[in-house]
Amino acid sequence: MSAYITGIGIVSPAGIGMDDFASAIAVPPRPEAGFRVPAFGLEEYVGNPSSFRRVADATKFTLAAISMALSDAGLERDRSRVGREGLLVGVTHGAIDFSTRFHQGLLLEGPQGASPLHFTESVLNAPAGNAAIAFGIRGPVHTMIGEETVGGNAIGMALSLLHSGELDRCIVAGAEEWVDIVVNAYDRVDRARGMLRHGSDPPVPLGEGAAALVLETASVDSRRRAASRGTIRGVVSRRLQPPAMSATVEEAVRAVIGTAACRMEEIGHVVLPTGRNRRVVEQGTARALGERAGGIRWIDIAPHVGNPFGAAGLMQVAASAARRAEDAGKCGLVLICGIEGSFFAVVTGSEGR
Amino acid sequence: MRRRVAITGIGIVTSLGAGKAANWERIIAGNSGIRPVTRFEAGKYRAGNAGQIADLPAPSWRRVRRSRLDFASHLLLVAFLEALGDTGLSPDELAACAPIVSLGTTLGGMISGERYHETYMRQGPSRALPSLVADHLAHCQPLHIMEEYSLPGVPVLFSDACASGANAVGHAFRAVRCGEVDVAVCGGYDALCEFVFAGFHSLQALTPGLCRPFDCRRDGMVLGEGAGVMFLEAWDRAGARGARILGELIGYGESTDAFHMTRPDPDGTGAISSMRSALADAGVEPDAVGYVNAHGTGTPFNDAMEAAAILDLFGKRGEHVPVSSTKSMIGHLLGGAGAVEGIITALAVREKRLPPNLNYRTPDPACGLRIVQVSERAPCLDVAISNSFGFGGSNATLVFRSPTGDGG
Numbered sequence: 133m134s135a136y137i138t139g140i141g142i143v144s145p146a147g148i149g150m151d152d153f154a155s156a157i158a159v160p161p162r163p164e165a166g167f168r169v170p171a172f173g174l175e176e177y178v179g180n181p182s183s184f185r186r187v188a189d190a191t192k193f194t195l196a197a198i199s200m201a202l203s204d205a206g207l208e209r210d211r212s213r214v215g216r217e218g219l220l221v222g223v224t225h226g227a228i229d230f231s232t233r234f235h236q237g238l239l240l241e242g243p244q245g246a247s248p249l250h251f252t253e254s255v256l257n258a259p260a261g262n263a264a265i266a267f268g269i270r271g272p273v274h275t276m277i278g279e280e281t282v283g284g285n286a287i288g289m290a291l292s293l294l295h296s297g298e299l300d301r302c303i304v305a306g307a308e309e310w311v312d313i314v315v316n317a318y319d320r321v322d323r324a325r326g327m328l329r330h331g332s333d334p335p336v337p338l339g340e341g342a343a344a345l346v347l348e349t350a351s352v353d354s355r356r357r358a359a360s361r362g363t364i365r366g367v368v369s370r371r372l373q374p375p376a377m378s379a380t381v382e383e384a385v386r387a388v389i390g391t392a393a394c395r396m397e398e399i400g401h402v403v404l405p406t407g408r409n410r411r412v413v414e415q416g417t418a419r420a421l422g423e424r425a426g427g428i429r430w431i432d433i434a435p436h437v438g439n440p441f442g443a444a445g446l447m448q449v450a451a452s453a454a455r456r457a458e459d460a461g462k463c464g465l466v467l468i469c470g471i472e473g474s475f476f477a478v479v480t481g482s483e484g485r
Numbered sequence: 486m487r488r489r490v491a492i493t494g495i496g497i498v499t500s501l502g503a504g505k506a507a508n509w510e511r512i513i514a515g516n517s518g519i520r521p522v523t524r525f526e527a528g529k530y531r532a533g534n535a536g537q538i539a540d541l542p543a544p545s546w547r548r549v550r551r552s553r554l555d556f557a558s559h560l561l562l563v564a565f566l567e568a569l570g571d572t573g574l575s576p577d578e579l580a581a582c583a584p585i586v587s588l589g590t591t592l593g594g595m596i597s598g599e600r601y602h603e604t605y606m607r608q609g610p611s612r613a614l615p616s617l618v619a620d621h622l623a624h625c626q627p628l629h630i631m632e633e634y635s636l637p638g639v640p641v642l643f644s645d646a647c648a649s650g651a652n653a654v655g656h657a658f659r660a661v662r663c664g665e666v667d668v669a670v671c672g673g674y675d676a677l678c679e680f681v682f683a684g685f686h687s688l689q690a691l692t693p694g695l696c697r698p699f700d701c702r703r704d705g706m707v708l709g710e711g712a713g714v715m716f717l718e719a720w721d722r723a724g725a726r727g728a729r730i731l732g733e734l735i736g737y738g739e740s741t742d743a744f745h746m747t748r749p750d751p752d753g754t755g756a757i758s759s760m761r762s763a764l765a766d767a768g769v770e771p772d773a774v775g776y777v778n779a780h781g782t783g784t785p786f787n788d789a790m791e792a793a794a795i796l797d798l799f800g801k802r803g804e805h806v807p808v809s810s811t812k813s814m815i816g817h818l819l820g821g822a823g824a825v826e827g828i829i830t831a832l833a834v835r836e837k838r839l840p841p842n843l844n845y846r847t848p849d850p851a852c853g854l855r856i857v858q859v860s861e862r863a864p865c866l867d868v869a870i871s872n873s874f875g876f877g878g879s880n881a882t883l884v885f886r887s888p889t890g891d892g893g
Contacts (some may be wrong), residue, residue, distance in 0.1 A: 174547020235602050239681045243529055251684035252746055256644035264743045273741040276624045277642040285641060320615035369639040472628055474639040
């Protein structure tokens with residue numbers, strides 16, 4: 133199963149928009165930049181920004197990323213689009229800022245202090261629901277919950293929906309927002325799990341942002357004569373469990389390359405995970421690639437965007453797509469790994485007009 | 486490839502009890518599982534009742550440390566164990582099937598999230614237990630089940646508000662039907678917590694009285710909690726291994742209102758589209774449907790919209806199709822609703838009996854449906870649908886057929 137990527141939208145600490153993102157990750161990171169998205173407004177991304185002026189950051193990032201992806205795909209964002217269209221949004225924590233504000237109001241002032249606005253935006257499907265309203269998406273709209281790998285879940289489900297004929301086009305998005313309590317929580321979890329000990333695989337700090345891809349099947353893509361940002365050629369998922377984590381990665385990499393009808397020597401670049409277990413993923417992949425591993429470009433977006441959890445996998449795919457010109461005729465290998473051991477390997481291609 | 490999909494396992498826990506036998510018996514008897522909330526101080530709210538589970542049988546965890554788990558994980562395991570027992574599969578046999586695990590929830594382990602945040606706020610970050618973080622995250626409850634039973638792969642977890650459970654079942658159904666997997670574990674769950682209770686209170690969606698779906702005096706919903714799990718299996722495979730087939734899932738439809746985050750589209754366009762696409766997916770005409778298990782929240786907006794959508798779907802026959810809402814007895818299970826109500830629908834088709842809609846006293850002329858007030862025998866019932874409509878405009882419909890049906 134494969135699909136064309138006909139549009140990409142990015143909201144990241146490294147830049148807003150695919151061009152800024154691609155330029156930023158091509159050079160060494162600026163340590164002072166941090167992992168927060170610069171302030172921006174929704175005016176240029178949605179037709180009725182006043183309707184979304186009170187949304188949580190996770191929703192705001194999602195709306196902007198989807199708007200950019202639709203524009204990039206040559207699709208009108210304010211009118212009904214042709215064909216059956218769906219939206220899958222991957223989220224890990226959701227709008228924690230609004231959730232904690234709602235709960236704080238409840239704890240400090242009782243029920244009268246709990247704002248319905250905060251509650252409505254704290255539900256995990258708020259980004260997807262708002263995006264469906266903003267862009268008039270009336271087909272399947274789902275919020276998928278998971279670790280950093282949830283973007284892989286969304287891509288896999290999108291491919292199924294496209295190839296079963298349920299949809300002509302599927303927008304996949306992922307979003308995350310930076311909140312103190314989440315930073316603190318992972319610091320405590322990492323300490324409890326011994327991840328901050330000397331010599332361990334150090335976790336990447338929390339990032340934020342959103343990424344969106346417009347995926348279409350070859351037939352729809354050619355019918356529309358859309359420009360292509362590349363392809364998704366295959367997806368494989370596994371659970372990594374000690375002590376065989378690295379071996380499982382090695383097997384999964386071989387499997388996805390087979391699924392994508394690709395050869396090891398066609399791999400032009402590898403995009404590393406932003407989540408936990410980065411070292412075992414790198415080791416297992418290097419073993420799968422064998423001697424070729426040294427000649428391949430290894431891309432790490434974590435120093436640029438941190439670990440944007442729900443948005444991680446799709447930002448990684450965007451980073452792979454950004455290499456399309458340099459790796460023409462080759463494939464990319466995107467490795468997405470989560471804190472609880474979920475793992476996705478995605479093969480991207482440079483095909484398309 | 487389009488394979489028939491058998492239901493070979495059903496597990497359910499609600500405020501009416503644990504197990505499908507207990508739930509079915511009490512539902513048919515018209516019992517209510519709605520009671521005063523005791524999990525948190527509810528006296529400060531306008532509404533004080535919910536479908537809170539009184540006594541949950543302690544599930545036995547073998548690998549995962551029980552004391553560290555959110556109540557939502559326990560609910561899920563209780564339902565999972567009952568469903569697994571139905572299948573006749575041993576845990577090792579199940580793991581060897583490499584089933585897809587597709588579940589739905591709205592807020593996962595929010596009870597743990599509340600505890601973490603309250604301690605964080607009142608006593609400082611260093612006093613908040615890190616284990617509560619993992620219990621709070623919604624994807625951890627399915628992972629606990631998979632870890633406990635050594636199930637391979639990565640779970641698929643939907644959070645589409647009140648349609649989460651139905652969409653999770655629908656996704657699993659498609660995966661089995663198209664041959665992606667032979668066996669699927671699917672369902673939904675949610676635990677009652679003050680965060681959600683206060684949230685619906687703030688939206689003025691909770692009734693201080695009774696949940697009266699489709700009644701003229703309906704004035705809001707009642708929350709509940711619970712879990713529903715189904716095992717779906719390729720029909721031929723289930724038959725070949727001699728599994729007991731409890732029902733057949735034959736169709737799934739979904740749509741989105743794209744109208745408002747919390748209010749349904751009053752035209753019911755999305756709901757009609759969801760029901761139509763589900764029936765088309767099942768290859769059956771509306772005339773074949775003998776019962777509708779409605780989303781029926783008891784709120785003025787939802788029930789009026791759903792009634793209009795049902796009447797539109799069935800045309801002249803609409804006033805005569807039996808309709809009831811299980812929420813009148815167990816409350817609104819949010820992420821668990823679609824799965825639990827799907828199970829009740831499957832049982833209705835299997836038992837040829839219509840579950841009642843409690844508290845329906847004064848018909849609403851604006852609804853105009855044939856509401857089932859007391860349980861009825863339905864010897865000809867072969868096909869039924871279950872509706873789920875959620876925040877964000879998410880609509881889902883599941884279509885069930887009797888296991889003794891002709892299979893069309």
